[in-house]
Amino acid sequence: MTARTVPARAFAAAGAVAVLVAGLTACSSAGDDKDPEHRSFDVEGRTLTVDSDDSALEIVASDGNASGRIEVTRWFQGSVAVGEEPRVTWKMDDDRLVLRMHCSGVVADCSAKHRIEVPRGLAVKVEDEDGxxxxxxxxxxxxxxxxxxxxxxxxxxxxxxxxxxxxxxxxxxxxxxxxxxxxxxxxxxxxxxxxxxxxxxxxxxxxxxxxxxxxxxxxxxxxxxxxxxxxxxxxxxxxxxxxxxxxxxxxxxxxx
Structure with a gap:
């Protein structure tokens, strides 16, 4: 009786699935991010604009924050199974805080959370596309x-x-x-x-x-x-x- 052979492409597909499953098992999530990034920015005017493309935002006004200074903390909440880690940019441009995140890879769930602490006396305008x-x-x-x-x-x-x-x-x-x-x-x-x-x-x-x-x-x-x-x-x-x-x-x- 002749043994039945399995096409090479089947082994290749199985290997890809194995890699994908391994990547998913190792992917990071919100609960895994124990070391969030932190930045401080100066605000010159009386209004802060927050411009975000893909983040959950928590914005807190407090008497404890220094006048003219905002504090931003960012946690990665998504997962990347295969590919590079997310690339985050944040900058202050004319009292406009711009938050951007870019993820690449075969499988990616790209999201983040930002906590923004602002001083009293500062008006805030938020433009969040997805979050x-x-x-x-x-x-x-x-x-x-x-x-x-x-x-x-x-x-x-x-x-x-x-x-x-x-x-x-x-x-x-x-x-x-x-x-x-x-x-x-x-x-x-x-x-x-x-x-x-x-x-x-x-x-x-x-x-x-x-x-x-x-x-x-x-x-x-x-x-x-x-x-x-x-x-x-x-x-x-x-x-x-x-x-x-x-x-x-x-x-x-x-x-x-």
Whole structure:
């Protein structure tokens, strides 16, 4: 009986799979990165712009940070099975912090997390193409825009403008002026102080706003969903709340 031979290309394919599996086994992840990189940058103006292409961002305002100086810490969160380690660039250009990451290889999951600590008295504008953004501690204006990622702001009292093209927007704050928009995702706002203006809008998702007890001038709209308003209403009120969604429920309620 003649033994059946296996084509050489089968052995080559098996070898490639073995290499790939070995690489995946050895790849690094967020939990493996015990030695994050750190940089300090000087800010000359009163507004910092953060420009990121592919990172999760945590931005913290604190009295403990030196005036005019921001501190940036970066953790690698992805994995590279076959190929070079990720290449990271970060630079300050006219008070614009530019964060970039480039990964190459046969298999790559390229992502990072940056923690940015800023001093009080500095307004911050965030432009993140792909990644979530969390922020806290702001008394000064905060403007966040993401292409693909959620936005979550806490412990802040300064004016907020929060936008996401594809992600939820959440805020638990005491800000007097809040604008929160998303094209695809829910909006959930919980305010600890009576606001002057709240504008909340979703293209596809529910909108929920929880407010302190007061009388509000309310405007609501939904293309496909219910509306539940339990806050006191008065069209002459100086406290204005607008809540709109194309597809989802609108809820305005008083905090317990």
């Amino acid at each position: 979530s953004v969390r922020a806290r501690g702001f008394r000064d204006p905060l403007n966040i825009r993401t292409g693909d990622g959620s936005v979550h702001v806490t412990d802040s009292s300064g004016p907020l403008e929060l936008r996401s093209r594809d992600g939820s927007v959440r805020a638990e704050v005491s800000s007097r002026r809040v604008r929160a928009h998303t094209a695809d995702g829910s909006v959930r706002l919980q305010l600890g102080a009576v606001p002057d203006l709240v504008e909340s809008r979703s293209g596809d998702g529910s909108v929920t706003v929880t407010l302190p007890r007061a009388t509000y001038k309310v405007t609501t709209e939904t293309g496909d969903g219910g509306v539940d308003v339990s806050v006191p209403r008065d069209d002459a009120s100086s406290h204005v709340v607008n809540a709109r969604t194309g597809d989802g429920k609108v809820t305005l309620r008083t905090a317990n």
